[in-house]
Amino acid sequence: DADVTQTPRNRITKTGKRIMLECSQTKGHDRMYWYRQDPGLGLQLIYYSFDVKDINKGEISDGYSVSRQAQAKFSLSLESAIPNQTALYFCATSDPDSAELNEQFFGPGTRLTVL
């Protein structure tokens, strides 16, 4: 089984709809991240959480919110989706005490299309 899972894997929605993307991990890591990937722009950090009670905004948090329900679960919400939020979304986890110091493990991604 995959260590970091994301649901759904693909989603098509309409402008103005609220949508939630979910991320679960079995790695036991405290740190979790949400990234957005657009062609030619690399990975942009939306939100990150260093533990259950810690939530921080990333580079592009406007229009997004998150919830850290447990160590293993970190959800990303789009309150009112707009077409320019069409992108590939990745969840990632890390452990700062690991041998490779904060190596990030990525989920398989969610491809979101907003019409």
Place this chain on the structure above:
Amino acid sequence: QQPVQSPQAVILREGEDAVINCSSSKALYSVHWYRQKHGEAPVFLMILLKGGEQKGHEKISASFNEKKQQSSLYLTASQLSYSGTYFCGTDGGAQKLVFGQGTRLTINP
């Protein structure tokens, strides 16, 4: 601020070498390198910490010049499996990464 990677794209024949550069305008604590194959998630290659230590992973190695705020990834005797997009991620000390725009590497037989 997003680090700048160069070149944006490289096309090689199998067995040739490549260098991918990553440059930041900010002081860095560490640099991560990841590879992403088409349609897949990024996969960690290596991390370089402040101190300029060069690291290696099979025929892929990297260096970090903290004074110049630059890192370079070296791919030696490239294999078809090395194809993909390479990203550097920089950490200025806040323990979160800012990724470059990526370098697309194509290896032809």
